[in-house]
Amino acid sequence: MLARQRHAAILDRVRVTGGVRVGELAAEFGVSDMTIRRDLDLLHERGLLAKVHGGATATGATDEPGFRAKSVRRQAEKTAIAARATKLVRPGAAIALSAGTTTAELARQLIAVPALTVVTNSLPVADILHRRGRTDQTVVLTGGVRTPSDALVGPLAVGAVRTLHLDLLFLGVHGMTERTGFTTPNLTEAETNRALVAAADRLVVLADHTKWGTVGISAIADLDTADVLVTDDRLAPEARRLLTDRVGELIVVPVTEGGTLR
Template sequence: MLAPERRRYLLQELSVRETVRVSEVAHTLMVSEMTVRRDIDALDGEGVLRKVHGGAARLRGTQEAEPGFSVNLGRQRQAKLAIGRAARELLRPGATIAISAGTTTYCLAGLLTGLEGLTVVTNSLTGADVARRSTGGEATVILTGGERTPSEALVGPVATAAIRSLHVDICFLGVHGIHPDGGLSTPNLAEADTNAALAESADRLVVLADHTKFGIRALAPIVPLAAVDTLITDAGIPDEVRSSYAELGVNLLVASGTGEPA
């Protein structure tokens, strides 16, 4: 079992129980207790649970908190890979692009092999690392700086100011929610400002969002739907939702397939 799956299991258990014990989780998942402790340490560092003696405890208000990166990475994994592959087809060597933080955009960042002369601007700690590795260190990767969120995003005034000083050809933006009236949104106020700056820095805004993001209107708006040039989603989107967004004039691209196994 991969780390994202183990960590998702831990959080699922804590959604119905106040605490979990390391020994019980290790036995259920058939892994070592040391592995479970490392997972708990990582999730405690992301602020989505509390490490206690012998296990982990649920945080108050966890349901309202922004999920950690490793938790989200395991959700809709195959759909995100398919979306990333469809987004990759929009790129050409020598492009200057922005990639926002998020797990779907992370999948795109891992698919940049073979694109020479890329410049990648990102506010994602994980995205910067995987972009560098997927291009064999050949791409110019610019990390914005800023304050770190549980989703491994760099946000706040420092990140926003850095982004507003730059210009890119395409911005690939991941979002928490897409709504006909509310546009693109996120639960994090600072991340909304930073993502808006990313969107405004680009000649073309491409949104990467799996089908579960549709109909969600989170706390902080980023940009309206009218600002989106292309919205890439997966084949899980219901026909009626697809039709309703087409009627709104959204250029919706549905990625074929489900990506490669994680």
């Protein structure tokens, strides 16, 4: 059985039963446990299932991992993406950071940029900036109801954002495809993110390679809306070609397994 046939069979099993075990799949397909684990890693990265201890379970367009769970994934990619995104920020700018673990990493690296006004609906982002104690940095929380990703969303947040005019928005996303654009699994968070997009002169999307091909239930914006997309060099060549044609500028950041730039 070819790898892609095995992947399809695994996904079929997950859809029918809700979950699979590594040992059972290895015995059924006549391959090693390590091969099955690699299969599950790949399918998990594509957002097609959720890895758990000893196997995998079904996932869907409404599944929303918490901030802490997401913060341990793809740390090297997020650090490199954030470092490159920092170069897009000029001193004295009024910027917004949406909720997300990559935007939280960006907040850590923005400390070196002076005189910023930062608007965010992310509790972790606000906390990171507040702890630095800088007097020249204003953090404005939008208010609202808290989500699993520690975002403040809802009518209060949307109402606050609609009064603002921002130079840049740095947007973290759950997934992106040619058909669906940039998406999130949280309907209310999508509404708040759309308000942030409308308030900003320029949109910079921060998304590592695993976000390509993943679909959340609610759309934030079309691919064409992004002025800049910053991603890492594990993004598939066909995705790079498509995104180069669709977004204003595609920035691909090189990352090694150890997390340092090449």
